[in-house]
Amino acid sequence: MKLKATIIWGVCMLTAQLSASVFSADVFSGYTLLKQETKEMQDDDFLNQGMATVEKGGKLFASIGKNGKSCETCHGQGGKKLDPKVIATYPVLNSKTQRPITLQQHIINEWTENLGNAPLKYESSDALALEAFVRNLARGQVVNVQTGGKMVPFFEQGKKLYEEARAGQLDMACASCHNLYPGLKLRAQVLSQGQSNGFPLYRLADGKVVGVQTRINQCFDQFRAEGYPFGSEENTLLELYMNARGNGLKIETPAVRF
Ligand code: HEC
Ligand code: HEC
Missing domain, CATH: 1.10.760.10 (Cytochrome c-like domain)
Structure with a gap:
């Protein structure tokens, strides 16, 4: 028992150290976690299917x-x-x-x-x-969403939807995965911060270009919850919060992701 606990503790510490070194910056693009071949696909306009x-x-x-x-x-x-x-x-x-x-x-x-x-x-x-x-x-431009003045209440509502609106049988919010566990392996994928700077992007898993609101709903599906209709007030607020959360990242459209 003691040995098992020690091993688990050791793995946790190692993971924590790895996370600290790889993710020292506040925000990072999902690009950081891509396999080399996927990065090359995104970077080369002839290979980038988007x-x-x-x-x-x-x-x-x-x-x-x-x-x-x-x-x-x-x-x-x-x-x-x-x-x-x-x-x-x-x-x-x-x-x-x-x-x-x-x-x-x-x-x-x-x-x-x-x-x-x-x-x-x-x-x-x-x-x-x-x-x-x-x-x-605008590829290469720095994301720069305004969140002050009249945008304050909308930004706050978007933040609430992202961090607190728990849904589905698993009772999860977006933040349950993307704020708490970036870097963690979830089945075959490594969790990113779920940033929106690459959208619309080419999803290899779908074999087509998807918009950010489609991706939001794919995540809702993933934790077995119902998403919001495209173009709805909720999705607009979520997109506002997500883009602002990525302020400082470079626009990558069209990114390539798994
Ligand atoms: C009759 C002239 C006119 C046509 C045609 C037109 N736009 Fe615009 N567009 C504008 C003006 C004026 C603005 C800036 C004021 C505003 O935000 O409405 C603008 C703003 C924009 C912006 C936001 C960037 C900015 O500088 O504010 C985008 C993006 C854009 N247009 C895309 C399009 C697209 C795509 C089409 C074709 C479907 C289109 N526009 C057709 C006049 C036009
Ligand atoms: C159960 C965990 C989980 C939850 C909860 C979750 N996601 Fe995700 N999300 C993932 C995984 C796994 C991926 C694919 C790997 C990655 O980029 O993180 C992903 C990817 C994304 C991406 C694409 C990132 C990129 O670089 O292309 C966005 C955007 C996103 N999620 C938004 C959301 C939003 C918005 C919510 C809340 C409605 C949400 N996610 C909830 C697991 C989750």
């Missing part, structure tokens, strides 16, 4: 809408007039509604309001492609 979605988004960005305009009419060829620094601040406070709005929702709104097109469904492949294209323009 780039096909970015290219598709580029075509949609240049496509002429029902009213004769395209995104390029106002934002320049290839979006060259869009400011990557502004893209890195999403979700932002929407001046009309005085509520936070995600980048994808902003794009969906412009698709109908500025191009006169039929609405895109949240997390549909076209909406994701446009978002991936726009976020890719």
Whole structure:
């Protein structure tokens, strides 16, 4: 018994030391934990399968809408007039509604309001492609979500959903895994902080590009709980909190993850 306890204690101390050395920085990207071959896939635009979605988004960005305009009419060829620094601040406070709005929702709104097109469904492949294209323009920019002023109450609500809203048979919150156990092995995977800086990203397990709200629901499924509808208030608040929690990380869109 004594020997067994000593071994367990030893393993715990070793794990604690490893965690301390590997995760000394406050925030780290899921990229840190990838296998070398997956890192190489993400880093090389020819190998990165998410780039096909970015290219598709580029075509949609240049496509002429029902009213004769395209995104390029106002934002320049290839979006060259869009400011990557502004893209890195999403979700932002929407001046009309005085509520936070995600980048994808902003794009969906412009698709109908500025191009006169039929609405895109949240997390549909076209909406994701446009978002991936726009976020890719800001690749390498530092995530910089504003959480002060009018954003304070929304940030606090998002934080509550992330840290305290326990759900499912396992009675877990996002923080139960991503705040308490980063670095821990869970079945075949190593737990990261669940950062959102790589989205929309290519998930090898799915063989396609997924948005952050799809990934949130995949995690809910994982601990056998019901997620929130795409584009819902809860998901907007969660995304706001998650992106802000990753302030200081570099945007990696399109990242590659298992
Ligand atoms: C008629 C001109 C017009 C068209 C067409 C247009 N936009 Fe915009 N867009 C704007 C203006 C003006 C802003 C800045 C003010 C705001 O936030 O609404 C903006 C803001 C943005 C932003 C946020 C970055 C920033 O600098 O505020 C993104 C991203 C964006 N547009 C993407 C798109 C996409 C994608 C399309 C095509 C579906 C599109 N826009 C079509 C005028 C346009
Ligand atoms: C039972 C543990 C568990 C819980 C609870 C959990 N997740 Fe995860 N999550 C994982 C695992 C395992 C992965 C895949 C490995 C990794 O990146 O951590 C993951 C990955 C992620 C990723 C992708 C990170 C990246 O770099 O691509 C995001 C985002 C995420 N989770 C968000 C959430 C959110 C939001 C919640 C709460 C609704 C949540 N997770 C709850 C286990 C969990």
